Amino acid sequence: MSRILGIELRRCGALLAGAATAAIGVTGLYVLALTGQTALWDQQWNILAFFQRIMLVIIWPLALAAGAWQAGRDRRNRVEELLGTTPAPRWQRMRPSAVVTAACLAAGYLLVLAGGAPKVAAVAGYPGTGWPAVTLVGVLALVAAGWLGLGVGRLLPYAYTPAVLGVGSLAALLVAVEATRPSEITDPGAALLLPFFTSTISEFEMVAGPVSTGQAWWFGGLAAGGLVLYLATSPLARLLAVVPPALGLALAAPMLTVPLEKAFPADPAAVAEVCTTDDGPRVCVTAAHSRRLPALAAPAREALRLLAKLPDPPVSVHEAVPDPGRAQPAAEAWVDGDNLGQTREPAELTARILAGAGTPLCVRPDEDAYLDVLRARSVAAAWLHGSHPVPGQHFFGTEQAVRDEMWQTFTALPADEQVRRVAAVRAAGLTCGDQAAALGVGAGR
Known part of the structure; x- marks a missing residue:
């Protein structure tokens, strides 16, 4: 059997499809690296696996077209009738092609993961939960595309079938992105039936286990349906190809019809605290950012020293966990996790902790009070730090003039x-x- 598969590997175009999958995926990752956007995928294994799935919007139609091209090989080479005269059953002759197609597409997808692995390993402090399942479902989705392409290519053995399948499925998936994109107030719904994700997750989130299980049922059924369509030797058998996808959808539906917060919940292990263990004031970050703790310790303790000017000052610094329902204890100074990755300058890190006197920003950019609150937090940080503007803060024109006036009025x-x-x-x-x-200066106050 291995010799047959080796021959098939050399004869068919599956190897090229797998290589194209790997090339497109790895190129996509490192184009973002060249433009300084690696934070989209290199912060955690969870995020890399998730981002790989997003890239399926391009790779999935390619696999579909490659399968259809492979299915038309015998007809293109004008040996279809000749092979039909052999004593071996048709399905037995076609099986190696399906196996090789699946293996090459799976290998290409996993090579994308391997391509991003060195950078993630160097940056991630915590691997994340559930990323192997997310990756395996991506493999299954890609195999489903290849086998579905084989089935459709055999059912419609025309020269233009691969091109129509590839371009048509790409257009359909792009339309589906906009039609099913989840938001903060809607459920993902049918978006979870797509081979790719239509949103992103943070390093504090994960793909729920039931969602990966449901997607595995759905794509497994789709793959089985494509395989039955490809190997079928009678019209009745071809009609039975709809059974596996229908069964997979029925099994998946209860697991995929969940609210957004249940589809991509917070990862408890990612938000768990990792703290300093020496004799100095306690400084803590989330497990997701544990590699940043050594760089934060000294600036955080300097911020605590400066905050001691206030009555009942905080005695420890903690990264603010993304949990809207969690109240900040008066004995803690909080720093937003985004600040940890925006600078490595100790003085600037200290200034970021001092913003709002050690409290995170609560208003959103679309709120009317957003700019006024930013200015007030900046003045409080400057007063605690003893200099205006604080390190790392530079504005020009009218905005700097407004902040200078607020500072002079306050002092x-x-x-x-x-x-x-x-x-x-x-x-x-x-x-x-x-x-x-609360600051009482600026904006007509």
């Missing part, structure tokens, strides 16, 4: 009033209150 207040207002900014931040109103 003209009596010293005890300055302390009271910065403490009020911190108190407002602990409860997600109005920090701009």
